Amino acid sequence: MVATIYDVARAAGVSPSTVSRSLSVPDLVNAETRLRVQQIAAELGYRPNRAARGLITGRTGNIGLIVTDLSNPFFPEVVKGVQGRARESDYSVLLADTGEDPTVEVGLIRALCKQVDGIVLCSSRMSETDLRGVTGDTLTVLLNRRVSKVPAVTIDNADGIRQAVAHLQALGHHRVGYVAGPRTSWSNRERLRGLRAATTPAGLDLVEVGAVAPTFAGGVAAADLVLSAGVTAVIAYNDLIALGLLNRFRAKNVSVPGDISVIGVDDIMFSEMVSPSLTTLAQPKEQLGRVGVDLLLQLLQDADPSGAARRTVTSQLVIRSSTGTAPPAR
Amino acid sequence: MVATIYDVARAAGVSPSTVSRSLSVPDLVNAETRLRVQQIAAELGYRPNRAARGLITGRTGNIGLIVTDLSNPFFPEVVKGVQGRARESDYSVLLADTGEDPTVEVGLIRALCKQVDGIVLCSSRMSETDLRGVTGDTLTVLLNRRVSKVPAVTIDNADGIRQAVAHLQALGHHRVGYVAGPRTSWSNRERLRGLRAATTPAGLDLVEVGAVAPTFAGGVAAADLVLSAGVTAVIAYNDLIALGLLNRFRAKNVSVPGDISVIGVDDIMFSEMVSPSLTTLAQPKEQLGRVGVDLLLQLLQDADPSGAARRTVTSQLVIRSSTGTAPPAR
DNA sequence: TGGGAGTCTGCAATCCTTTGCAGGAGGTTG
DNA sequence: CAACCTCCTGCAAAGGATTGCAGACTCCCA
Numbered sequence: 001m002v003a004t005i006y007d008v009a010r011a012a013g014v015s016p017s018t019v020s021r022s023l024s025v026p027d028l029v030n031a032e033t034r035l036r037v038q039q040i041a042a043e044l045g046y047r048p049n050r051a052a053r054g055l056i057t058g059r060t061g062n063i064g065l066i067v068t069d070l071s072n073p074f075f076p077e078v079v080k081g082v083q084g085r086a087r088e089s090d091y092s093v094l095l096a097d098t099g100e101d102p103t104v105e106v107g108l109i110r111a112l113c114k115q116v117d118g119i120v121l122c123s124s125r126m127s128e129t130d131l132r133g134v135t136g137d138t139l140t141v142l143l144n145r146r147v148s149k150v151p152a153v154t155i156d157n158a159d160g161i162r163q164a165v166a167h168l169q170a171l172g173h174h175r176v177g178y179v180a181g182p183r184t185s186w187s188n189r190e191r192l193r194g195l196r197a198a199t200t201p202a203g204l205d206l207v208e209v210g211a212v213a214p215t216f217a218g219g220v221a222a223a224d225l226v227l228s229a230g231v232t233a234v235i236a237y238n239d240l241i242a243l244g245l246l247n248r249f250r251a252k253n254v255s256v257p258g259d260i261s262v263i264g265v266d267d268i269m270f271s272e273m274v275s276p277s278l279t280t281l282a283q284p285k286e287q288l289g290r291v292g293v294d295l296l297l298q299l300l301q302d303a304d305p306s307g308a309a310r311r312t313v314t315s316q317l318v319i320r321s322s323t324g325t326a327p328p329a330r
Numbered sequence: 331m332v333a334t335i336y337d338v339a340r341a342a343g344v345s346p347s348t349v350s351r352s353l354s355v356p357d358l359v360n361a362e363t364r365l366r367v368q369q370i371a372a373e374l375g376y377r378p379n380r381a382a383r384g385l386i387t388g389r390t391g392n393i394g395l396i397v398t399d400l401s402n403p404f405f406p407e408v409v410k411g412v413q414g415r416a417r418e419s420d421y422s423v424l425l426a427d428t429g430e431d432p433t434v435e436v437g438l439i440r441a442l443c444k445q446v447d448g449i450v451l452c453s454s455r456m457s458e459t460d461l462r463g464v465t466g467d468t469l470t471v472l473l474n475r476r477v478s479k480v481p482a483v484t485i486d487n488a489d490g491i492r493q494a495v496a497h498l499q500a501l502g503h504h505r506v507g508y509v510a511g512p513r514t515s516w517s518n519r520e521r522l523r524g525l526r527a528a529t530t531p532a533g534l535d536l537v538e539v540g541a542v543a544p545t546f547a548g549g550v551a552a553a554d555l556v557l558s559a560g561v562t563a564v565i566a567y568n569d570l571i572a573l574g575l576l577n578r579f580r581a582k583n584v585s586v587p588g589d590i591s592v593i594g595v596d597d598i599m600f601s602e603m604v605s606p607s608l609t610t611l612a613q614p615k616e617q618l619g620r621v622g623v624d625l626l627l628q629l630l631q632d633a634d635p636s637g638a639a640r641r642t643v644t645s646q647l648v649i650r651s652s653t654g655t656a657p658p659a660r
Numbered sequence: 661t662g663g664g665a666g667t668c669t670g671c672a673a674t675c676c677t678t679t680g681c682a683g684g685a686g687g688t689t690g
Numbered sequence: 691c692a693a694c695c696t697c698c699t700g701c702a703a704a705g706g707a708t709t710g711c712a713g714a715c716t717c718c719c720a
Binding site: 334349381383 | 675676
Binding site: 002062071080094095270 | 385405
């Protein structure tokens with residue numbers, strides 16, 4: 001059997017309380033005693049039983065992480081960030097994947113919330129009502145989404161989009177397309193908003209191309225729509241879609257960036273592996289996860305932060321080979 | 331406060347024991363009583379406290395999942411499988427990523443083992459000694475690795491490699507290269523072994539190209555070595571490396587498959603997105619995860635299975651555009 | 661010398677479930 | 691009618707850690 005606090009107590013000739021205190025509130029016990037206890041605990045390989053501790057403290061030492069789709073290379077990076085930061089503070093991460101389905105998302109949260117101290121919810125696709133329901137129950141930090149009164153860390157979409165549009169404008173483009181992602185995605189709405197804010201004053205035309213799945217196949221499907229929209233540049237909701245566009249353009253012998261420039265969002269690993277390599281708005285994926293946990297842990301300490309806490313991280317345009325000067329008007 | 335078993339008991343006019351039994355061993359209680367209890371429990375939104383239950387049963391309801399590197403698209407798929415199967419049986423998944431470092435792997439396992447009922451260890455890079463140390467402590471299922479006396483699910487590498495070699499042979503190749511992955515990888519050793527077993531009797535020459543990191547950069551780095559090895563076809567440890575090769579070949583104007591054929595292993599999403607699309611040995615990634623959990627759960631039931639349990643899943647060659655007939659000898 | 665402050669330590673209750681054991685009710689059998 | 695069995699339910703004891711409270715001891719000062 002594994003060593004308990006009683007075993008350590010017996011071996012050290014003290015009471016269990018003293019052992020407990022030596023390990024979790026060291027200041028309260030005499031230095032000499034504490035040292036002896038700690039050493040014996042180490043010798044016996046004592047590790048506190050989390051269940052027992054959790055029973056009394058009400059803390060589990062776990063945080064829940066819910067992502068929409070692990071197959072999208074964006075999310076594993078966020079997971080890494082979350083996981084790394086959590087471990088630094090001795091928290092464990094319970095991971096769940098919703099497969100882009102808001103219904104399972106609700107179910108997963110319900111299932112998870114009893115076993116965690118808080119939840120990090122990444123790119124949630126839930127309705128605001130549902131969201132508010134669960135955030136009332138359990139301390140939740142939103143990633144890539146903003147809802148009033150709920151703690152969140154978001155990426156400065158407006159600023160990123162501005163960089164992208166400025167780049168295109170500098171290259172002489174006048175009419176740019178936007179391939180929209182899921183309507184339920186907050187980021188999608190924000191990017192669209194940023195796009196309008198950036199194009200209108202600059203006198204650029206903006207053409208929105210119907211919502212598609214945020215996947216490679218979605219991009220392939222959107223490619224022909226983009227071509228028929230008569231744009232010289234296109235910004236995709238994410239890199240996966242952009243990669244789909246690139247693939248289909250090549251198949252149709254549409255030159256990139258000769259005939260059309262393409263910009264993605266995320267900067268997933270593969271964006272620099274394809275050819276032409278993809279110009280993209282790099283999102284600080286791992287940082288997003290880290291900051292999310294940071295915020296969560298902080299909120300876990302200060303009982304109530306008197307209102308929602310907010311963090312913002314910034315993205316940066318990475319210019320590669322999929323963007324170039326606008327083709328001369330025919 | 332959240333409802334406990336006592337609240338339900340009081341509301342239903344029975345003892346806590348009856349409530350507990352109504353929910354977890356329904357057969358032991360009168361149908362009528364059971365129904366009433368269950369209904370009231372539902373009304374009160376009662377959810378058993380896992381910590382309390384775990385304290386007495388010794389079970390946590392969690393399983394630990396340790397992967398080497400989430401950034402490699404192979405692993406998220408495995409994670410999905412594990413996660414999906416676990417949830418079906420009402421288990422949660424604690425995820426950790428080692429970053430290909432055996433040292434942190436040991437640490438993570440130590441940290442995790444107290445909080446889980448069992449561990450799924452995917453593509454472990456630990457030494458056999460270390461491995462044996464941890465598997466003694468905690469029920470562990472290995473994925474992509476085999477060590478005597480330890481439950482494991484593996485992919486039939488020999489068979490897969492045979493398919494790949496047969497394909498190359500049919501295309502007229504006589505001298506094939508193998509870009510090796512991490513020396514600490516069991517899969518790497520197995521693939522090399524399978525390669526020797528498949529090439530020798532067929533009279534093919536096999537050239538091993540030094541071990542590289544199982545990443546895109548690793549592949550880029552290996553490309554020139556491959557070219558200088560004078561082979562007409564190359565099999566890479568995994569798709570990431572193969573993609574690296576492809577990238578570097580293109581940069582050097584080496585035609586694929588005109589000058590050299592390339593085969594990867596894994597069939598990650600991007601293998602069909604590049605051009606030429608990659609011929610690859612498709613691994614049943616998600617299934618690997620599912621079967622791993624299956625096995626773990628089963629072992630968790632039957633106290634001791636009187637020896638190590640084994641499962642094998644099979645891979646299949648997917649032929650795309652990166653392989654073709656061997657170039658005529660010069 | 662007495663009293664107060666300060667420092668440690670131990671007792672015992674508590675967190676919430678599960679489960680072995682025993683007992684009550686009702687029915688069956690010899 | 692007694693003995694016994696079955697079926698269901700409740701009592702009470704874990705399980706391992708944390709923590710409020712109180713006691714013991716030392717030390718200092720008046």
